[in-house]
Amino acid sequence: xxxxxxxxxxxxxxxxxxxxxxxxxxxxxxxxxxxxxxxxxxxxxxxxxxxxxxxxxxxxxxxxxxxxxxxxxxxxxxxxxxxxxxxxxxxxxxxxxxxxxxxxxxxxxxxxxxxxxxxxxxxxxxxxxxxxxxxxxxxxxxxxxxxxxxxxxxxxx
Amino acid sequence: xxxxxxxxxxxxxxxxxxxxxxxxxxxxxxxxxxxxxxxxxxxxxxxxxxxxxxxxxxxxxxxxxxxxxxxxxxxxxxxxxxxxxxxxxxxxxxxxxxxxxxxxxxxxxxxxxxxxxxxxxxxxxxxxxxxxxxxxxxxxxxxxxxxxxxxxxxxxxxxxxxxxxxxxxxxxxxxxxxxxxxxxxxxxxxxxxxxxxxxxxxxxxxxxxxxxxxxxxxxxxxxxxxxxxxxxxxxxxxxxxxxxxxxxxxxxxxxxxxxxxxxxxxxxxxxxxxxxxxxxxxxxxxxxxxxxxxxxxxxxxxxxxxxxxxxxxxxxxxxxxxxxxxxxxxxxxxxxxxxxxxxxxxxxxxxxxxxxxxxxxxxxxxxxxxxxxxxxxxxxxxxxxxxxxxxxxxxxxxxxxxxxxxxxxxxxxxxxxxxxxxxxxxxxxxxxxxxxxxxxxxxxx
Numbered sequence: 001x002x003x004x005x006x007x008x009x010x011x012x013x014x015x016x017x018x019x020x021x022x023x024x025x026x027x028x029x030x031x032x033x034x035x036x037x038x039x040x041x042x043x044x045x046x047x048x049x050x051x052x053x054x055x056x057x058x059x060x061x062x063x064x065x066x067x068x069x070x071x072x073x074x075x076x077x078x079x080x081x082x083x084x085x086x087x088x089x090x091x092x093x094x095x096x097x098x099x100x101x102x103x104x105x106x107x108x109x110x111x112x113x114x115x116x117x118x119x120x121x122x123x124x125x126x127x128x129x130x131x132x133x134x135x136x137x138x139x140x141x142x143x144x145x146x147x148x149x150x151x152x153x154x155x156x157x
Numbered sequence: 158x159x160x161x162x163x164x165x166x167x168x169x170x171x172x173x174x175x176x177x178x179x180x181x182x183x184x185x186x187x188x189x190x191x192x193x194x195x196x197x198x199x200x201x202x203x204x205x206x207x208x209x210x211x212x213x214x215x216x217x218x219x220x221x222x223x224x225x226x227x228x229x230x231x232x233x234x235x236x237x238x239x240x241x242x243x244x245x246x247x248x249x250x251x252x253x254x255x256x257x258x259x260x261x262x263x264x265x266x267x268x269x270x271x272x273x274x275x276x277x278x279x280x281x282x283x284x285x286x287x288x289x290x291x292x293x294x295x296x297x298x299x300x301x302x303x304x305x306x307x308x309x310x311x312x313x314x315x316x317x318x319x320x321x322x323x324x325x326x327x328x329x330x331x332x333x334x335x336x337x338x339x340x341x342x343x344x345x346x347x348x349x350x351x352x353x354x355x356x357x358x359x360x361x362x363x364x365x366x367x368x369x370x371x372x373x374x375x376x377x378x379x380x381x382x383x384x385x386x387x388x389x390x391x392x393x394x395x396x397x398x399x400x401x402x403x404x405x406x407x408x409x410x411x412x413x414x415x416x417x418x419x420x421x422x423x424x425x426x427x428x429x430x431x432x433x434x435x436x437x438x439x440x441x442x443x444x445x446x447x448x449x450x451x452x453x454x455x456x457x458x459x460x461x462x463x464x465x466x467x468x469x470x471x472x473x474x475x476x477x478x479x480x481x482x483x484x485x486x487x488x489x490x491x492x493x494x495x496x497x498x499x500x501x502x503x504x505x506x507x508x509x510x511x512x513x514x515x516x517x518x519x520x521x522x523x524x525x526x527x528x529x530x531x532x533x534x535x536x537x538x539x540x541x542x543x544x545x546x547x548x549x550x551x552x553x554x555x556x557x558x559x560x561x562x563x564x565x566x567x568x569x570x571x572x573x574x575x576x577x578x579x580x581x582x583x584x585x586x587x588x589x590x591x592x593x594x595x596x597x598x599x600x601x602x
Contacts, residue, residue: 058475060430093558096499096513096542097367097593098412099469099476101381101388102425102432102453105409109430128386129409129427133365138339138565140539 035063036146041136045153049076052152053111057092057145060106062114070111073153074118084156087111089129092145097131104129104151111151126156190234191319192261195224197238198268198281199246205272207301212272215304216245219279222308223266223315225352226326230316231581236262245269249282254289262286266315277301281311283318293318305354310601325547326351329597330554331369331378332572334358335590339565346380348395351596353586359393368543368593369393372415375597379403379413379422390424392439404437404444412455417463423447425455434468434485447485458502458510459483460527467491467501467510467527478512480527491529500543503527505598506550509577513542513555522555524577535579548598552576554585556592 030038036054043051050073053066062070077083089108091100108127116122137144198216206212227233241248242256249267257265268281280296295314299307306327313324334347344366346359360366360382369380378393382400390403390410404410406426413424421436434448434457448454452472459466467480478492478501492498496516503510507527514521514534520541523534541557554574561568570592572585585594 093540094518095497095515096456096469096476098425098456099453099471099499101409101411102427102455105427105432106430106453113430128388130365133342133367135340138561138568139563140560140568 031143031146032063032065034142034146035065036143036149037065038147041147041150045073045155046076049073051154052150054146055107055149055151057094057149058103060103060110062110066111067114070114071118074115074120077115077120077124078118084124084126086126086128086154086156088134088152088154089127090134090148090150090152091132092148093132093135093140094145095132100131101129104131107149107151111153190232191263192234192236193227193264193266194236194241194257194260194262195220195227195266196241196243196245196248196268198270198279199244199249201269201271203271203273205274207272207275210301210304212301215272215277215301216268216270219268219270219304219308219311220266222305222352223312226309226312227316229352229583231576232320236260252284252286254284254286257284257286264315264319266311268311272301275301277304277307279307279311281314283315305350306600309351313599313601322551323549323599325549325552325596325599327600328548329375329600330572330585330594331359331371331597332556332587332591332594333366333369334587335570335592336362339561339568346378346393347587347589347591349587356588359395359398368412370414370545370595371597372419373417373598374419375600377415377419378595379415379424381411381413390422392422404435404442406435410435412457414458416459417461423457423459423466425457434466447483448481448488449485456500460503461505461507465503465527467503469499469501476515478510478525478529480510491525491527492532493529494532502544502546504546504550505548508550511544511546511553511577513544522553522575524553533579535575535577536573536582541573543593545594545596547574547596550577552581554594554596556594558592 035056045051050069053069087108089104091103112125112127135148137147197220200216204212224235227235240260249269263286265284265286271278276298278298282291283293285292309327312326316324328351331348334345336343343362345362346366346369349356365383367381369378382391388409390413391400392403393400403422408428410424410426413422421438423436425432426435432453432455434454436445450472452470454470456469457466466483470479476497476499477490478498479488479490481488496514498512498514500513501510509524510527511524514523519537521534522536522544525532538557539560541555544553544555552574557573558570570590572591572594575582
């Protein structure tokens, strides 16, 4: 009986420490829900203008952070009128290939539509979907998948 | 005491896992494979020698391929040749049935080949050892370089005679050969015989290629290529190597398949964030829009009679399988289980639709009837998808990817097959990593 109580305590402590470390890991990795909020993979179109936004699993709508990034991109594109861009849409590896191609296309268009509402002509923006074909982080874990669910704005040379 | 607790914890854990295992219909699984003796084919002494081909060994080699084919079905148990009691030529004339029965064989395959005037003449017989009689005898002539196909055709004929179903050995698989790190994968179209022999690469790997599928005569392949960074559906003639883009769509086309008569290509076209299903008639080039919905509609596949189409749509919110008439009317959702469903593909027999299911972070290959009833999950794994049917509708081939560590460590993509009974899961050997397999129809007849 005593042994059982001991065991229970140990299990409780174990469970608590697991929970704590899970929270810590989440903060450190920069996830909100399952949307990536860190900066690890981001490149910049210009100083202070991030090139990419991140999406939740199976979602194509823009988060508050994504809209903020895209507004910066729009400001940048308004200033650089000669510049055209391609928006690449991407998915993580946890879906079927064909559906992911469609999902990537929809993500890229979410970003494109938002740029257009800030006055950027659709003619300056082309979109391409890579589905799950071009991950930036090739690990199989939640962090990697969150970094791979993205749309990336690339300058056309 | 501690040990017992640890053990029982493991046991609980284990039994949890086995609870979540797939439901498998065992009623049609073959747990008792038929013992067969496949005698080496006798090589006629009058045979000529041919360069690059050791004619003397050909009889042995052909029988080995037949044996391998049979073993791969899980339905037959080819017996060890060491135990064979009669010489190939004598057995072929008239086996001593009681001797073969002694090694517990129930069927015997014998044969003879002759290479003469640049031609390969083959005859073979199938003997029922229980009834002590010949039940199949066939002869045919071909070019000697075709000897592997000879073995596959023999396998098909015997399979057909013993199971009552057509075979699937004289077939090929087209797939995507993969190389390099996950973040920069090189992908090429590749084709091989069903048993993994005769691999040929059809593209150079300069551009990303995905989802190749055969037409009904196995001459044409439709696939997605990122040529010039414009993802479009292409058509490739395997014999001539000529490729052309399908249609003139102002955006990405993907998820192509042929109609059963080979006259149309059905595919998705994505524009402004919306994917719908279209067909293009290959003769008239006429394009028809089949679905019109603000959701993602993709992965279309015709029923074998061409009257219906199953496809993947997220119109209910998440990926599910739908069936409609081939003109796009009468859309009905057929998948209602817990989880997501993708890549539906109609069996060549018409009786089942195979699919990929994602549930609680695990991937399943399963089958259901076209009305959505009788769902059965055949195999569960970390990641697997894209089933393709053997031409007799008995076996599914698909690809499986492993979970990878940091920087993609430990990642691999391989082809696997499983019987629709849920039995006989096996890895298909390929020269490189592989994905997106598509099974041809029978090359002969």
